[in-house]
Amino acid sequence: MTNPRTMPDPAADTITVLGLESSCDDTAAAVVRLGPDGPRILSSVVQGQTALHAEFGGVVPEIAARAHVERIDLCVEQALASAGTDLSGIDAIAVTAGPGLIGGVLAGVMCAKGIAAGAGLPLIGVNHLAGHALTPRLTDGLEFPYLMLLVSGGHCQFLIVHSPTRFERLGGTIDDAPGEAFDKTAKLLGLPQPGGPSVEAEARGGDPARFAFPRPLLDRPGCDMSFSGLKTALLRARDQAVAEQGGLTRHDRADLCASFQAAVADVLVEKSRRATETYLQARPDDPVLAVAGGVAANATIRNALEDLCKARGLRFVAPPLNLCTDNAAMIAWAGIERYRLGLVDGLDLSARPRWPLDEHAPALLGSGKKGAKA
């Protein structure tokens, strides 16, 4: 007999979803409720793994997967407890089913299937990138369509978000993500990880015009980007300075960081300008550029994007940083969006290491330190 709880009730006036995230190096669980007054995050638990991977200079997939398996049950317990509920207060389980490191994705999917089967609840597979892309609807109630720049250590792409299930990819990185480039730059200059905040801090007071780093792919039409050449340019500039002067001064390091950051910002702004042109052709009532991902924390990049938005008549929306970076509240929210459309999965839900949001866009090449690009 079918358990009535396994069928969604899209018209319910209150929907409470437990979300699970384990696609990279954060194990996370969260409870989000959509009620008559809008959505509310009842709890959001994130357990990072930075210390486990530190000595390897990047995320080690096997170590990540094992840590997810060990921690995810506890994260779920904590998320339910701090939301003040148990499974009887949950309407559905949403889980990241890809893209990402397959061992980690599997850990989350198996856990979610176990809970769904045991508690007789609907199971909803969520694309991790959809979680990021739909976050501004959770935090700022954005209406469709809006333009999203997803810019993190693992991803970099422009999307027009048309609906909870329709994402139009305008372009993305063909190699490294910008966060990865920041992390590698920090490594080359002996600065601590994660590289983004330390390179940004070092760049303060540096001269962004001293080193003429490349702005890759600006000479080509479209919104695709490339960041892997920047680290080679930075390595050469560093080695040349060391050869000429016998070492690097604090000034040199600050100038290298500032010049690198300026190159990343220039590329992101010019490609964003092109993406807004395409987006504005859809004549949205309330044009918005929203950002997500850890790199959106960078003040130079953020200010440059805000200036672009002012000049082009768009609103700039950046969710709070803890919801820009990997978390499970975004997965629970994306689950609510799917639940409301009656979209649920069976217990045969597959974990997908690659899962492009826009199946019609040409494949992005390459995969970064945090798994497949899309």
Ligand code: KG4
């Ligand atoms: O979104 P996120 O937490 O994780 C994923 O990549 O999934 O992003 C982390 C990335 C790291 O590469 C980190 O160096 C970068 O975001 N990041 C920054 C800044 N803060 C974090 N990059 C530039 N400037 C920052 N202030």
Ligand code: ZN
């Ligand atoms: Zn992410």
